[in-house]
Amino acid sequence: xxxxxxxxxxxxxxxGFIRKYIFSLDHKVIGIQYYFLALFSVLVGITLxxxxxxxxxxxxxxxxxxxxxxxxxxxxGLMTPEFYLSMVTMHGTLMVFFVLTTAPQGGFGxxxxxxxxxxxxxxxxxxxxxxxxxxxxxxVVMMMSLFAVGGAPxxxxxxxxxxxxxxSISGPGEGLGQTLWVISLAIFCVGSMLxxxxxxxxxxxxxxxxxxxxxxPLTVWAWFTTSxxxxxxxxxxxAGGILLLLDRVGGTSFFIPAGLVVNEQLVHHNGGSPLxxxxxxxxxxxxxxxxxxxxxxxVTSQLLATFARKPVFGYKAMVSAxxxxxxxxxxVWGHHMFVSGMSPFSAVAFSLLTLSIGVPSAxxxxxxxxxxxxxxxxxxxxxxxxIGFVSLFVTGGVSGIFLGQTGxxxxxxxxxxxxxxxxxxxxxxxxxxxxxxxxxxxxxMFGRMMSETWGKVHFWLTFVGVYCIFFPMHIMGxxxxxxxxxxxxxxxxxAGMSTYHxxxxxxxxxxxxxxxIFLINLFWSLWKGKKAEDNPWHATTLEWTIPxxxxxxxxxxxxxxxxxxxxxxxxxxxxxxxxxxxxxxxV
Amino acid sequence: MGLAIALVLLLLCVASVFLFSGHYGWFPPLVSTFxxxxxxxxxxxxxxxxxxILAQLALGLFVWxxxxxxxxxxxxxxxxxxxxxxxxxxxxxxxxxxxxxxQRMWAxxxxxxxxxxxxxxxxxxxxxxxxxxxxxxxxxFGHTDPKYVDESALNFIGLDPHDPAGKDDIMxxxxxxxxxxxxxxxxxxxxxxxxxxxxxxFRIKQDAVPGMTITIHFTATKTGEYEIPxxxxxxxxxxxxxxxxxxxxxxxxxxxxxxxxxxx
Numbered sequence: 001x002x003x004x005x006x007x008x009x010x011x012x013x014x015x016g017f018i019r020k021y022i023f024s025l026d027h028k029v030i031g032i033q034y035y036f037l038a039l040f041s042v043l044v045g046i047t048l049x050x051x052x053x054x055x056x057x058x059x060x061x062x063x064x065x066x067x068x069x070x071x072x073x074x075x076x077g078l079m080t081p082e083f084y085l086s087m088v089t090m091h092g093t094l095m096v097f098f099v100l101t102t103a104p105q106g107g108f109g110x111x112x113x114x115x116x117x118x119x120x121x122x123x124x125x126x127x128x129x130x131x132x133x134x135x136x137x138x139x140v141v142m143m144m145s146l147f148a149v150g151g152a153p154x155x156x157x158x159x160x161x162x163x164x165x166x167x168s169i170s171g172p173g174e175g176l177g178q179t180l181w182v183i184s185l186a187i188f189c190v191g192s193m194l195x196x197x198x199x200x201x202x203x204x205x206x207x208x209x210x211x212x213x214x215x216x217p218l219t220v221w222a223w224f225t226t227s228x229x230x231x232x233x234x235x236x237x238x239a240g241g242i243l244l245l246l247d248r249v250g251g252t253s254f255f256i257p258a259g260l261v262v263n264e265q266l267v268h269h270n271g272g273s274p275l276x277x278x279x280x281x282x283x284x285x286x287x288x289x290x291x292x293x294x295x296x297x298x299v300t301s302q303l304l305a306t307f308a309r310k311p312v313f314g315y316k317a318m319v320s321a322x323x324x325x326x327x328x329x330x331x332v333w334g335h336h337m338f339v340s341g342m343s344p345f346s347a348v349a350f351s352l353l354t355l356s357i358g359v360p361s362a363x364x365x366x367x368x369x370x371x372x373x374x375x376x377x378x379x380x381x382x383x384x385x386x387i388g389f390v391s392l393f394v395t396g397g398v399s400g401i402f403l404g405q406t407g408x409x410x411x412x413x414x415x416x417x418x419x420x421x422x423x424x425x426x427x428x429x430x431x432x433x434x435x436x437x438x439x440x441x442x443x444x445m446f447g448r449m450m451s452e453t454w455g456k457v458h459f460w461l462t463f464v465g466v467y468c469i470f471f472p473m474h475i476m477g478x479x480x481x482x483x484x485x486x487x488x489x490x491x492x493x494x495a496g497m498s499t500y501h502x503x504x505x506x507x508x509x510x511x512x513x514x515x516x517i518f519l520i521n522l523f524w525s526l527w528k529g530k531k532a533e534d535n536p537w538h539a540t541t542l543e544w545t546i547p548x549x550x551x552x553x554x555x556x557x558x559x560x561x562x563x564x565x566x567x568x569x570x571x572x573x574x575x576x577x578x579x580x581x582x583x584x585x586x587v
Numbered sequence: 588m589g590l591a592i593a594l595v596l597l598l599l600c601v602a603s604v605f606l607f608s609g610h611y612g613w614f615p616p617l618v619s620t621f622x623x624x625x626x627x628x629x630x631x632x633x634x635x636x637x638x639x640i641l642a643q644l645a646l647g648l649f650v651w652x653x654x655x656x657x658x659x660x661x662x663x664x665x666x667x668x669x670x671x672x673x674x675x676x677x678x679x680x681x682x683x684x685x686x687x688x689x690q691r692m693w694a695x696x697x698x699x700x701x702x703x704x705x706x707x708x709x710x711x712x713x714x715x716x717x718x719x720x721x722x723x724x725x726x727x728f729g730h731t732d733p734k735y736v737d738e739s740a741l742n743f744i745g746l747d748p749h750d751p752a753g754k755d756d757i758m759x760x761x762x763x764x765x766x767x768x769x770x771x772x773x774x775x776x777x778x779x780x781x782x783x784x785x786x787x788x789f790r791i792k793q794d795a796v797p798g799m800t801i802t803i804h805f806t807a808t809k810t811g812e813y814e815i816p817x818x819x820x821x822x823x824x825x826x827x828x829x830x831x832x833x834x835x836x837x838x839x840x841x842x843x844x845x846x847x848x849x850x851x
Contacts, residue, residue: 082823156820162797163780163822170714170780171822257798259733261745262779263714266733274781274796308653314666339783341796344697348690355686362678363671365642370670372649376661379588379654387592387650391599394642398635401682405689407627410696411614411790414783414818456588467599472606479612480787482818485826491814493787496612570661577661 013552023133025125026552030132031111032445037132037139038103038434041094044146046512048091052486055079057498057505059487072151082172084486085154089173090146092157093181097188098139100430101288104295105230106132106195108437109223111445113199115543116217118208118560118582120553123201127194134191138184145180153178156484158285161255161277162262165247169262182245189238192230199227208542210562214319215581217541217566218312221319222298225326226291232330233287240280247272278340282333290329292426294322296389296433297364303386303436304368306539308375309577311567314367321360321367328357338409347406354404361397365390376570376577380537381455385436388463389429395467396424399474414484417477420470428466435462435518442522443536447549448529451521458517465511472500540580541566589654593647600640607632618809618834619789623692631685696791701804705770708763711744712775712782712795715824717815718743721757723848729753736778744778757847763815764833766840767807775801783819786832794819807834 014020024030054063062077073083114122122128146152151173155164159181168175203224207216216224243254247269255277256269305312312318334342334350368390377383399421402408412418435458442450481488481497488494488501535544542560543550560582568579573587605611617625653661709720709728722728729750736745743760746753765771775784777795785792786805793803815830835843 080823081826085820085823085825154823160781160820163820166780260779260797261713261733261736264736264738266736267779273798275799309661311663311665313664314671317666317671339792340794341799341801344693347697348693351690351693352683352686355682356679358682359675359679362682363675366670366674367666369642369645369649370664370666372646372653374662374664375649375653376655376659377589377650377653379650384588384592387646390646391596391643394639394646395599398639401635401685402628402631405627405631405686407624407689407692407696408631410693410792411624411787413792414785464595471599471603475606475612478614480615480785480816482785482816484820485816487826490827490829491816493615493814500612570663572663 023129025121025129027110027114027122027125027128028445028550030128031107031109033132034102034106034110034135035108037136038099038107041098041102041139044143045091045094045099046515048087048094050508050512051079052084052087052091053505053508055084055486057502059489079486081486082151082154085156085484086152086173086177088484089154089156090142090152093142093185095427096157096288096292097185098142100292100426101192102135103434104299104430104437105199105223105226105291106135108299108434108441109199109226109295110195112441112543113220113223114202114206115546115550115554116220116541117203117206117211118542118555118562119202119206120555120559122198123206124198128198131191131194131198134187134194138188138191141180141184141187145177145184148173148175148177148180150175151177153181158281159244159277161244161247161272161274162257162260165244165255165277166260166262166267167248169265169267179245179248182241182248186238186241186245189234189241192234193238196227196230196234199223200231203227208560208562211581214316215562215565217298218301218315218318218322219295219298221322222294225322226294229287229291229294229326229329233284233291236280237284237288240277240284243280244277275337275340275342278337278342279333282336283330285336286333287326287329289422289426290325292430293433294325296430296436297322297393299433299437299440300368300386300389301371302541303382303440304371304390305567305569306440306537307378307380307383307386308372309378309569310371310375311565311569312367313370313373314363315565315567317363318367321363324360325357328353328360332357335404335409338406339413344406351404351406355401358397358401358404361393365394365397380439381450381452381459382436382440382537384456384459384463385432385439388459389432389436391463392424392429392432392466395471396421396429399424411480412477414482415477416473416481416483419483420473420477423470423473424466428470435459438522440537441543442525443532444543444548444550446526446529447532447547448525449532449536450525450529454517454521458514458521461514461517462511465507465514468507469504469511472504476500538576538578540568540578542581545580545582589651593651596643596647600643603639604636607636614790615788617788617790618807618811618813619791620806620808621692621696621790623695624790627689627692630688634681634685696803701772701802702770705772705804706765707772707774708765709774710763710776710784710795711778712784712817712821712828713743713778714780714822715817715828716743717761717763717784717828717830719759719763719830720744721844721847723755723757725752725755727752729756733778744776755848757844759847761830762833763830764835764840764843765807766837767810767834769837770804770806772802772804775803780821781819782817782821782828785816785818786813787816788813789832792818807832810834810836
């Protein structure tokens with residue numbers, strides 16, 4: 001079976017700059033393209049966060065040079081509330097979609113998955129190329145939304161109608177900006193669905209001889225599960241987005257009820273439900289956050305095993321946990337809606353299901369600790385980020401135990417407590433997954449090593465920095481600080497919060513500055529890094545059997561045969577403390 | 588390096604205990620009968636604290652203890668089914684147990700009707716203020732219709748001038764007055780976009796959704812003025828959509844009602 005497919009996919013190395021680097025069919029080039037798309041997006045996203053964090057720390061301050069850069073949003077250098085909200089909206093949108101849904105899956109998944117299963121490329125290379133370029137077009141439209149006449153949308157990355165559906169009468173940025181935003185997301189959905197199809201087919205059909213499902217590295221299981229989530233969830237967001245667009249420009253009322261008076265004007269819509277959007281959005285939105293984190297979990301397992309020189313503890317349990325998280329992830333969306341006006345009976349069901357999802361997550365955490373137990377740990381930079389991932393995942397995860405309970409969420413919903421929870425899990429743990437993957441696979445992808453010293457400096461500044469930024473937010477939420485407030489000073493009960501805001505803002509600036517170390521290391525090493533061997537980490541999986549960087553068809557025409565599982569480290573009686581998957585060595 | 592990580596994780600645990608001690612910001616004092624909230628929160632906090640501290644310290648301990656010392660070997664352990672079953676079951680029992688324990692207060696709030704003698708206040712949220720309405724001596728709310736909304740005449744909620752039941756309705760902007768120790772039933776509406784009625788001291792929050800009528804109830808136990816922040820992004824004025832819940836003695840409340848009636 002796989003031989004026939006191999007025959008059909010023999011394609012020769014492309015010639016010419018455009019074919020090699022722009023419209024490439026090679027999953028490796030496409031993976032790198034996704035990575036740099038994500039890198040651009042994260043830089044914009046961080047810049048936005050620096051802007052709004054400045055305002056939160058010093059709401060009454062005006063900065064002249066900012067007034068010159070943003071004459072409408074910061075007239076006289078003082079930030080308007082609508083500018084604040086549009087920064088927050090675009091920050092969330094860029095980070096969740098264009099960073100966390102691209103780099104982990106489209107970036108590393110694309111590059112590494114085919115090699116780790118012994119394939120020459122993805123099942124559908126043309127579809128792969130299309131999925132990247134469609135995503136690119138989505139980003140272009142999103143950037144247009146950021147700079148749209150009338151302002152960028154201010155309804156949050158969640159875009160709840162009626163605020164997002166009524167057009168400019170509901171606020172600045174709600175005209176063209178919001179429309180472009182919806183169009184961008186719809187295009188993004190298409191790109192993601194194309195990618196998902198590819199991953200699933202490739203994993204099921206293109207595994208080399210001997211690569212049974214239970215010998216696949218956990219990274220492959222994670223990317224595979226993530227792609228199933230993507231395939232099932234993104235169509236729902238696409239549908240919701242089309243309905244929202246129709247409400248905005250087509251005169252429909254899917255999400256707008258009758259009888260509204262907005263800004264003293266009667267709104268002639270009728271029959272819609274704002275809750276319908278929330279159900280559609282979160283039916284997508286909850287699997288989306290697992291799409292953001294599962295690849296990072298796979299990478300963490302990979303890194304912990306490699307650098308502790310031990311198998312992943314409980315491989316079968318880890319596979320079940322990945323599948324369990326993916327499956328259960330479809331049944332918990334209502335926990336975003338406990339106070340939305342949804343039936344309180346559904347809330348109980350969603351709550352219990354949400355708390356159950358803590359179980360496979362806990363299994364993974366125990367097994368990561370078990371992987372470290374009695375290991376021989378080497379503190380290379382990728383390992384530091386994997387260890388950081390475990391710590392951050394625990395911290396971010398346990399706040400979920402509060403939020404998943406209906407009764408407790410009553411107070412904590414829409415406060416800084418939620419911000420702490422999802423930033424620690426997504427805005428840090430998932431990012432640590434990306435960093436760890438970068439430092440780990442950079443040698444393979446580019447044939448050079450990144451600087452170990454600067455990698456360690458980057459790790460320490462970032463690890464301490466992100467805890468300084470997000471940990472205090474738990475307390476701010478407990479104190480009752482609502483989300484998306486451009487300035488808390490209208491409320492006496494929030495008077496004590498300004499010190500926290502200032503501390504967090506300073507920590508944000510320092511942590512953001514530390515990311516320059518990573519950027520410089522990345523770009524400098526691309527040209528000047530020490531040349532990398534085929535297997536600098538002495539790891540077991542198939543990507544380390546081929547040259548760094550790999551040839552166009554990955555295995556140089558020699559299709560690998562797999563003899564063993566993915567984590568044969570420190571096997572008693574073996575010649576070395578690792579046995580590669582394609583080694584027929586008898587122990 | 589392992590030691591450094593272990594120390595930082597220890598510092599994290601110490602800092603978290605300090606931060607969560609309540610001295611650096613905490614819930615505002617509870618002034619309603621909803622005592623179950625604080626109890627369940629504390630229980631959850633204790634469970635989470637134990638889990639959090641054990642996990643972070645274990646991580647720190649392991650990376651320090653099992654560092655590569657040159658002459659040590661890693662042990663080829665593939666797993667342990669007993670451990671898997673034990674920690675999975677324990678986690679399930681603890682998490683679901685917490686969830687089930689917490690359902691009682693959810694039920695109290697949402698599955699039980701407020702008592703029949705509850706005082707009714709209607710809340711209509713809009714960009715960017717809270718409109719409150721009392722039914723007045725006739726105990727009936729007048730009919731409303733969007734076509735009657737006239738903000739310059741202070742008719743924010745569209746009270747129908749032809750409905751006699753509405754003649755004695757009392758309407759206030761951003762100030763909700765209730766008597767202490769009296770169950771209050773709140774009927775939530777929204778005029779334009781989704782808002783959320785949040786009173787931190789009462790531990791209650793409920794979205795006000797356009798096109799829906801949603802009811803919640805509470806009983807205040809202490810007089811005082813309590814701010815009502817909007818808790819659902821509603822536009823540029825979200826941060827300044829501020830109401831005040833003024834809890835007064837029953838006598839003060841009657842006086843206020845009379846003043847509102849004659850003031851009209």
